[in-house]
Amino acid sequence: MPDKSPRCNHPEAIANILVRILEKTPAGGATIEDLEEAYEEVKGSTPSRKTIYRALERLELLFDPLARGEDLEEGEEAGPGRSTWLDDDLPGPMAGIKRSKRDRKTYYLFDGQMAAPAFNLDESIYAALSLYPQYRGMLKDAYHKIMRKLLAETLAGVSVYNLLINEIENHVHVAEPAPADPETFAHLISEIFTALRYKKRLRIKYVRTYDGVETERVIEPYGLLNRFNNYYLTGYCLSSKANRIFHVVHIRNLQIIEDSSYKMPPSYSLKKSYSQAWATWTQEGGARLETVRLQVCCGTAERFRAIKFHESQTLTELGNGEIEAVFQITGAHEMVPWIVSWGSDIRVIEPLWLRTKVVSYLREALSGYED
Numbered sequence: 328m329p330d331k332s333p334r335c336n337h338p339e340a341i342a343n344i345l346v347r348i349l350e351k352t353p354a355g356g357a358t359i360e361d362l363e364e365a366y367e368e369v370k371g372s373t374p375s376r377k378t379i380y381r382a383l384e385r386l387e388l389l390f391d392p393l394a395r396g397e398d399l400e401e402g403e404e405a406g407p408g409r410s411t412w413l414d415d416d417l418p419g420p421m422a423g424i425k426r427s428k429r430d431r432k433t434y435y436l437f438d439g440q441m442a443a444p445a446f447n448l449d450e451s452i453y454a455a456l457s458l459y460p461q462y463r464g465m466l467k468d469a470y471h472k473i474m475r476k477l478l479a480e481t482l483a484g485v486s487v488y489n490l491l492i493n494e495i496e497n498h499v500h501v502a503e504p505a506p507a508d509p510e511t512f513a514h515l516i517s518e519i520f521t522a523l524r525y526k527k528r529l530r531i532k533y534v535r536t537y538d539g540v541e542t543e544r545v546i547e548p549y550g551l552l553n554r555f556n557n558y559y560l561t562g563y564c565l566s567s568k569a570n571r572i573f574h575v576v577h578i579r580n581l582q583i584i585e586d587s588s589y590k591m592p593p594s595y596s597l598k599k600s601y602s603q604a605w606a607t608w609t610q611e612g613g614a615r616l617e618t619v620r621l622q623v624c625c626g627t628a629e630r631f632r633a634i635k636f637h638e639s640q641t642l643t644e645l646g647n648g649e650i651e652a653v654f655q656i657t658g659a660h661e662m663v664p665w666i667v668s669w670g671s672d673i674r675v676i677e678p679l680w681l682r683t684k685v686v687s688y689l690r691e692a693l694s695g696y697e698d
Contacts, residue, residue, distance in 0.1 A: 344366060357436075504556060527588065528588075531545075547565070555606070603639070620677045660684065667689060
């Protein structure tokens with residue numbers, strides 16, 4: 328007989344439940360209350376426990392059509408396609424929802440370690456990293472909505488991949504800088520993540536940006552920074568005996584030193600260390616926070632009203648369409664090329680040393696054309 332058991336037919340709510348489980352898994356799993364909240368975010372009403380259990384059942388069926396494996400929770404009912412016994416002779420799913428009981432509570436986790444992944448890890452990290460600036464930037468809300476929508480469509484059994492790709496290629500053109508060798512870049516990123524995960528030192532050959540000389544370093548990696556669509560490796564350089572920043576595309580060779588280990592500095596935070604920096608510059612013992620004031624002409628002012636170039640940016644209307652943009656940042660000298668790129672549309676008001684540095688930069692650039 329066909330299966331006529333009641334099912335939760337709300338794919339977006341189920342997708343949000345799965346997303347909540349994925350989010351909570353690193354911290355030990357999602358409680359039933361977390362899943363109720365995830366459901367309510369989409370549907371706008373508090374679900375019954377039975378509704379949540381049905382949603383979990385559907386997720387289990389998605390990952391494992393045999394849907395066998397664990398005892399029922401209180402309030403759950405066995406339905407077609409699900410049994411309460413274990414059959415060790417049957418192969419398990421590659422991924423699934425796992426339950427863990429602690430302190431008289433049940434936690435739901437995503438378990439994707441039951442078999443080797445069928446995807447290329449380097450390519451996956453590269454793809455995820457490519458999306459991350461949008462996740463952290465202007466498209467954060469849209470990113471969440473799109474991913475949940477795609478997941479909902481998948482759970483509903485609707486295949487939209489080819490249609491989506493064709494639509495994007497017909498209407499979207501990306502003209503941002505990109506690595507000349509994406510596979511090598513992806514491999515470097517993958518190795519850096521492995522070193523970070525297992526706290527292993529890295530031996531790199533690095534081409535210095537200011538003179539093109541290749542150097543060899545041993546690094547204790549702290550993390551990756553992204554600024555203006557460029558990725559940088561930050562960490563402690565044993566050669567320099569100081570914290571250093573390395574542009575990833577300038578790394579010519581990278582090896583994990585397998586028999587090594589290191590400890591991160593106590594209470595180190597990548598975000599705390601660089602959130603106030605304009606780009607990637609930091610100073611040992613703490614960097615000095617400075618106020619930078621820029622006068623922006625009326626046309627370009629619209630860009631500043633629409634885009635926040637730094638978390639500290641504040642705007643003041645000056646009349647005639649012009650604005651004053653104020654930043655509280657460290658490493659203000661890194662602003663010089665960015666300021667110059669706006670031409671006469673932006674003028675530095677303060678600090679005086681930055682104004683002088685911009686003038687010097689422009690004169691030096693002009694001297695290259697005078698001959």
